[in-house]
Amino acid sequence: xxxxxxxxxxxxxxxxxxxxxxxxxxxxxxxxxxxxxxxxxxxxxxxxxxxxxxxxxxxxxxxxxxxxxxxxxxxxxxxxxxxxxxxxxxxxxxxxxxxxxxxxxxxxxxxxxxxxxxxxxxxxxxxxxxxxxxxxxxxxxxxxxxxxxxxxxxxxxxxxxxxxxxxxxxxxxxxxxxxxxxxxxxxxxxxxxxxxxxxxxxxxxxxxxxxxxxxxxxxxxxxxxxxxxxxxxxxxxxxxxxxxxxxxxxxxxxxxxxxxxxxxxxxxxxxxxxxxxxxxxxxxxxxxxxxxxxxxxxxxxxxxxxxxxxxxxxxxxxxxxxxxxxxxxxxxxxxxxxxxxxxxxxxxxxxxxxxxxxxxxxxxxxxxxxxxxxxxxxxxxxxxxxxxxxxxxxxxxxxxxxxxxxxxxxxxxxxxxxxxxxxxxxxxxxxxxxxxxxxxxxxxxxxxxxxxxxxxxxxxxxxxxxxxxxxxxxxxxxxxxxxxxxxxxxxxxxxxxxxxxxxxxxxxxxxxxxxxxxxxxxxxxxxxxxxxxxxxxxxxxxxxxxxxxxxxxxxxxxxxxxxxxxxxxxxxxxxxxxxxxxxxxxxxxxxxxxxxxxxxxxxxxxxxxxxxxxxxxxxxxxxxxxxxxxxxxxxxxxxxxxxxxxxxxxxxxxxxxxxxxxxxxxxxxxxxxxxxxxxxxxxxxxxxxxxxxxxxxxxxxxxxxxxxxxxxxxx
Amino acid sequence: xxxxxxxxxxxxxxxxxxxxxxxxxxxxxxxxxxxxxxxxxxxxxxxxxxxxxxxxxxxxxxxxxxxxxxxxxxxxxxxxxxxxxxxxxxxxxxxxxxxxxxxxxxxxxxxxxxxxxxxxxxxxxxxxxxxxxxxxxxxxxxxxxxxxxxxxxxxxxxxxxxx
Numbered sequence: 001x002x003x004x005x006x007x008x009x010x011x012x013x014x015x016x017x018x019x020x021x022x023x024x025x026x027x028x029x030x031x032x033x034x035x036x037x038x039x040x041x042x043x044x045x046x047x048x049x050x051x052x053x054x055x056x057x058x059x060x061x062x063x064x065x066x067x068x069x070x071x072x073x074x075x076x077x078x079x080x081x082x083x084x085x086x087x088x089x090x091x092x093x094x095x096x097x098x099x100x101x102x103x104x105x106x107x108x109x110x111x112x113x114x115x116x117x118x119x120x121x122x123x124x125x126x127x128x129x130x131x132x133x134x135x136x137x138x139x140x141x142x143x144x145x146x147x148x149x150x151x152x153x154x155x156x157x158x159x160x161x162x163x164x165x166x167x168x169x170x171x172x173x174x175x176x177x178x179x180x181x182x183x184x185x186x187x188x189x190x191x192x193x194x195x196x197x198x199x200x201x202x203x204x205x206x207x208x209x210x211x212x213x214x215x216x217x218x219x220x221x222x223x224x225x226x227x228x229x230x231x232x233x234x235x236x237x238x239x240x241x242x243x244x245x246x247x248x249x250x251x252x253x254x255x256x257x258x259x260x261x262x263x264x265x266x267x268x269x270x271x272x273x274x275x276x277x278x279x280x281x282x283x284x285x286x287x288x289x290x291x292x293x294x295x296x297x298x299x300x301x302x303x304x305x306x307x308x309x310x311x312x313x314x315x316x317x318x319x320x321x322x323x324x325x326x327x328x329x330x331x332x333x334x335x336x337x338x339x340x341x342x343x344x345x346x347x348x349x350x351x352x353x354x355x356x357x358x359x360x361x362x363x364x365x366x367x368x369x370x371x372x373x374x375x376x377x378x379x380x381x382x383x384x385x386x387x388x389x390x391x392x393x394x395x396x397x398x399x400x401x402x403x404x405x406x407x408x409x410x411x412x413x414x415x416x417x418x419x420x421x422x423x424x425x426x427x428x429x430x431x432x433x434x435x436x437x438x439x440x441x442x443x444x445x446x447x448x449x450x451x452x453x454x455x456x457x458x459x460x461x462x463x464x465x466x467x468x469x470x471x472x473x474x475x476x477x478x479x480x481x482x483x484x485x486x487x488x489x490x491x492x493x494x495x496x497x498x499x500x501x502x503x504x505x506x507x508x509x510x511x512x513x514x515x516x517x518x519x520x521x522x523x524x525x526x527x528x529x530x531x532x533x534x535x536x537x538x539x540x541x542x543x544x545x546x547x548x549x550x551x552x553x554x555x556x557x558x559x560x561x562x563x564x565x566x567x568x569x570x571x572x573x574x575x576x577x578x579x580x581x582x583x584x585x586x587x588x589x590x591x592x593x594x595x596x597x598x599x600x601x602x603x604x605x606x607x608x609x610x611x612x613x614x615x616x617x618x619x620x621x622x623x624x625x626x627x628x629x630x631x632x633x634x635x636x637x638x639x640x641x642x643x644x645x646x647x648x649x650x651x652x653x654x655x656x657x658x659x660x661x662x663x664x665x666x667x668x669x670x671x672x673x674x675x676x677x678x679x680x681x682x683x684x685x686x687x688x689x690x691x692x693x694x695x696x697x698x699x700x701x702x703x704x705x706x707x708x709x710x711x712x713x714x715x
Numbered sequence: 716x717x718x719x720x721x722x723x724x725x726x727x728x729x730x731x732x733x734x735x736x737x738x739x740x741x742x743x744x745x746x747x748x749x750x751x752x753x754x755x756x757x758x759x760x761x762x763x764x765x766x767x768x769x770x771x772x773x774x775x776x777x778x779x780x781x782x783x784x785x786x787x788x789x790x791x792x793x794x795x796x797x798x799x800x801x802x803x804x805x806x807x808x809x810x811x812x813x814x815x816x817x818x819x820x821x822x823x824x825x826x827x828x829x830x831x832x833x834x835x836x837x838x839x840x841x842x843x844x845x846x847x848x849x850x851x852x853x854x855x856x857x858x859x860x861x862x863x864x865x866x867x868x869x870x871x872x873x874x875x876x877x878x
Contacts, residue, residue: 346778353775592762638764682812683773683782684874686763694775700761 021401022063023116024333026072027109029056034105042093050087053101057083060108071127072111078131079104082138097137104130177207177230183250184240185222193223195243206231206239338434341394348384348391349675349694355384356696392581397437399477399486400428405441406448410473413452420459420469421452426476432484436575439555440486443548447488447571448473450545455492455569465566467491483557484577489570495521495563521561521569525549553657556582556599584674584693586701587652587665590640593701594665595674595693600706602653602660604668611651622662624653630713633664637688637709656706661713663704676703688712731827734850736857737804737817740792744817745824745850745857752807754820757797767872771816776805782873784866785816808863813873815862824857826850831859 033056036049061076079101085091107127184193200209207229218224229236233251240249362370362377403425414421432440456462456471463469474489497520504511504523511523527546549559556576563569576582576599583598603624611622612631621628631651635642651662674693679686679702690705734745760772760783769788773780783803787793803814831848845865850857866873 350778640762640764677778677780679773679780682780683763684872686766688764692761692773692780694778698775699759700773700775700780702761702763 019067019116022067023112024335026060026063026112028335029060030105030109030112032056034102037098037102037105040093040098042095042098045086045093047087050083050093054080054083054087069111069115072108072115075104075108075111075127075131075134078134078138082134085138091138100130100134100137104134177228180227180229180233180236181212181252182209182225182227183222183252184225184244184248187221187223187244187248192244193225197225200227338395341391344391344394345675348388352384352388353694353696353698355380357698393431395434396431396577397434398428399430399432399437399484400425402437402441402444403428403475403477405445406475409445410448410452413449417453418458419452419456419471421456421471421473423448424472424474426474427478430477430479430484432477432575433577436555436577439551440573440575443551443573444475444486444488446544446548447573448475451488451490451492451569451571455490455494457493479577480574483574486573486575487570488573489568491568494565494567494569495524495561496565500524517563518560521563524561525559550657556597558599581673582676582703583671584703585652585671586669586674586695587634587650587663588667588669589634589638589665590642592638592640593669593695593699594634594638595701595703596652596654596663597690597703597706598671600654600656602655604650604652607649607651607664622651624651624662627660629653629660629662631662631664632709632713635664635666637712654706654709656710659710659714661710663709674701674703731825734824734826734857734859735804736821736824737802738819738821739787739790739817742792743821743855743857744786745826745859746804746806746862748823750806750808750862752805752812755803755805755814756799757801757803757816770872774803774814776812776814779812781805781812781814783814783816784871784873787816787818789871806862806866808866811866811874813866824850824852826852826857826859834858 033053036053036056040046040049040053057076057079061073061080064070064072064076082091082097082101086093086097091097107130111127187193197209197211200206207227209228210226211224212226213224227236236251237246237249240246359377359381362373365373367374406425407423410421410423451473452471456473457465457467459469462471472491474487476487476489478485497517500520500523501511501513501515504526507526509523509526511520524545525548552559552573552575558574560572560574561569562572584595585598585601586593586595605624607622612620613622613628614620620631622631623629634640646666649664649666650668651664652668653660653662677692677694677700679689679692686702688705688708689702690708691703692700693703695701733748735748735751736743736745738744755776758774760774762772763770763782766772769785771783771785773782775781800819801816802820803816804820805812805814830852831850834843834846834849836843845861845868847859847861850859865871
């Protein structure tokens with residue numbers, strides 16, 4: 001709980017998304033390393049295990065170095081050196097090494113939690129002694145491992161906890177808030193009081209609560225909390241009485257407890273367990289730190305006192321208790337294999353179908369006689385829909401995950417190019433399916449790089465053009481209906497229509513002066529425009545733009561370009577929200593139903609027999625708006641059995657890979673969202689079919705692969 | 716190690732194994748019960764264009780798209796009629812789920828190794844490779860087929876082939 005609060009209230013780190021992932025992964029790596037170390041059989045160390053431990057340290061080091069957590073990187077670096085020698089069998093593992101490595105893990109854990117809580121760099125904990133010790137181990141001097149006897153350790157931890165408690169930092173109160181000391185008890189079951197704490201997470205605006213007893217009841221069965229709230233006492237008592245008797249609740253002013261805690265004095269005696277104090281401090285991170293509290297005192301002691309060597313040991317023991325370092329790194333999210341989520345989505349999909357069938361059956365019943373049934377079915381429908389939305393939301397990830405990669409890239413790129421570029425991001429919290437997020441990253445990187453490389457001019461050129469020297473690249477994401485639109489904008493030089501046309505004519509592309517601006521800009525997606533050297537002359541655009549367009553098209557999306565010469569340009573990428581659901585048009589051919597992806601449908605037109613013209617005997621074309629389109633009859637292509645021949649039918653004009661064809665079907669059934677299923681999982685790829693879906697009646701319908709159909713019709 | 720493995724194999728072979736038996740026309744077949752996921756009634760699958768005739772199409776099995784093979788057509792056992800007794804055996808073959816259409820499911824039988832005779836070469840539509848043996852039980856003869864190998868054979872066209 002404290003974790004959520006600290007993130008919500010803190011705002012202490014700028015790239016919180018970015019850091020969050022690192023802390024989460026580092027936490028997992030640490031936990032993993034600890035497990036592996038504990039399982040490690042020193043006498044016959046398993047290569048696999050040693051490698052795995054090495055990899056854990058290595059990934060933490062990598063991440064820490066990237067984010068500039070120097071202390072973490074330094075410590076992991078020496079650990080890595082030691083582990084590397086172990087896995088190469090240059091050294092033999094000893095119990096001392098394992099202990100030291102475990103100890104390092106604990107130190108790392110709370111170095112990380114300090115960073116996570118936003119501790120300033122100058123407060124860095126000194127772990128040079130530990131670093132030196134690991135270094136010595138790595139150089140083979142076994143004597144360098146002063147393993148402290150483990151017996152005093154638990155004792156130290158016990159002492160540490162109560163001392164650390166009064167060292168809680170003084171909370172900062174917002175206007176209208178007050179601080180209350182809350183005592184609950186005597187309770188038979190101390191965890192009842194935790195329900196009260198949950199109230200504060202469940203009810204928005206109620207305030208913040210923090211256990212001051214580390215989750216343990218005292219000898220009399222009393223639990224103690226500290227509450228910051230603007231809610232009147234009487235209301236609080238009413239709420240609490242849901243869980244505990246009113247007589248068991250005591251609300252008091254905090255004066256007695258808080259005042260001494262704020263002074264650094266009590267923290268000094270806490271020196272034997274400075275780590276514990278620091279850990280506690282990190283744990284209660286949501287109470288905004290005041291300058292004069294325990295953390296600096298603790299770290300100062302740790303830095304100077306020679307006694308610091310055994311100090312991490314108590315911290316290690318303390319780490320076993322729930323309310324310390326381990327909690328600080330504990331994340332508020334869980335990592336789940338994507339298959340589990342997909343399985344859930346499948347099951348919910350089934351539920352939706354079952355629900356639809358029940359609803360259909362229920363409609364046949366007399367609503368007066370079966371009123372209870374009808375009500376139940378209505379509830380079922382609502383709950384199923386909500387469940388489906390909730391489950392689909394699990395796969396959704398904010399765009400920030402992608403956007404956060406760009407500030408650094410753009411900065412490096414600007415430095416290399418000698419340009420001044422800043423990045424603006426809008427709508428980072430717009431959510432998109434995880435599968436799509438992964439696939440959209442590369443095309444977006446391409447677009448951003450292009451914008452900085454070719455769009456933004458050199459500073460002097462910009463100034464000469466009356467623009468600020470600092471160019472801006474804007475990334476914006478927003479939901480629009482069932483899709484997400486991601487824009488990459490720059491205020492650079494924009495596209496030059498005449499140059500593009502000239503270049504296109506040189507390359508023998510079919511162009512004319514009558515083309516709209518949109519069509520001319522679209523030329524940069526032509527493969528011919530894609531080599532950098534040639535393009536730079538024209539407009540400086542188009543490095544691999546054909547690849548970008550193809551990638552986006554393969555995700556069922558589209559790209560549009562808008563530009564004003566000298567003002568900049570805008571590339572809009574429109575994507576479906578998820579790959580798992582697609583807008584489809586269901587069409588009927590004889591008895592069969594097929595799904596045409598709506599994104600590729602241009603129009604549908606009633607067909608009369610005279611519209612079809614043959615070319616060279618077998619080829620057939622149809623004239624649509626002064627253009628002859630190749631014709632594909634779905635019933636012939638898929639050899640659909642027919643009882644009786646039909647005349648007429650409907651022609652659907654579809655577009656893919658820049659080509660248009662006309663598909664002939666019997667009827668249009670409707671438009672709806674379909675859940676895309678993989679056909680290859682249990683069967684094989686079928687030409688002309690990109691996947692399958694399950695219709696409302698439980699039947700399977702195949703989804704047409706429009707790109708394949710276009711290729712086939714055009715060759 | 717090797718000796719231990721052999722002993723282990725012998726122990727497994729000596730133990731009776733359970734077979735699900737089903738009818739195709741006049742013939743009775745048996746497959747390893749451990750490969751069977753479930754048995755369902757026949758429902759009209761969605762036809763797949765240009766697939767071999769014995770692949771009836773795909774059905775929706777609780778959200779999973781499963782191909783359906785009509786073994787009667789595969790084994791050339793005359794016309795395959797679909798009636799109330801027609802059932803689909805859903806097989807779980809490692810990573811894949813496949814359904815097979817059979818005339819009817821009889822029962823589950825336990826066969827000891829001594830009840831299984833090698834199958835003679837008779838040039839049947841079922842290649843001898845896929846027949847593990849002929850089981851005898853009273854006066855019944857069971858054709859025991861290696862269903863997993865049969866289903867992953869190239870001519871079943873059920874999976875993408877490397878070639």
